[in-house]
Amino acid sequence: MNTALMLAALAAVLLAGLCLILLRRIRALEAMTGxxxxTGIANRRALEAxxxxxxxxxxxxxxxxxxxxxxNDTHGHIVGDALLRQVAIRLSEAIGPSGFLARWGGDEFVALVPRQEAEAALERIRAAGLSGYDLGGGPVRVHVGARTGLSPGAPSLEAALLEADRLLLDTRQGNRRGDIVEESAEESGHAG
Incomplete structure (x- = not known):
């Protein structure tokens, strides 16, 4: 009887360990998805691909x-999450079918669009950000600022993002209200 009880306990421990390993593998696979x-849109991994x-x-x-x-500070994180989902929908529509939208993290998104469509995409992003967002308690005004780093033939995504981020920082320092400022690496003489 004691042997059977010990075998059952050992089997239970092994089964629990196997379940733990499987859960870790599932989480790792989920992290690898795109x-x-x-928001339901692409993530960094999908952007890289x-x-x-x-x-x-x-x-x-x-x-x-x-x-x-x-x-987030005024209405809470649940409302902030709802806002991010609404923004993702509007931005997806704004960049159009030939573009690709990903959430970079936090409140930043990245769009890849054909170079010849960049200006039109920026205009649509501007229009998407002009109206308020209905977050349950009436429209909440959130400005969407977009800055670009154009990267025709950039050697890496990292190089393009560094340039776009630099332009974003420059714009933030010069334009505190967050209006959309159109700027590109090509136009500013910093090809990226």
């Missing part, structure tokens, strides 16, 4: 939400 869990599979003349648009922290 979808942002909150898209960049690698679509070389050529493309524009990288780094999109930063101006005023998002105030929404």
């Amino acid at each position: 979808q942002d869990q909150l 898209r960049w690698a599979s679509k070389p050529g003349a493309r524009a990288l648009i780094l999109i930063d939400l101006v005023g998002f922290k105030a929404v």
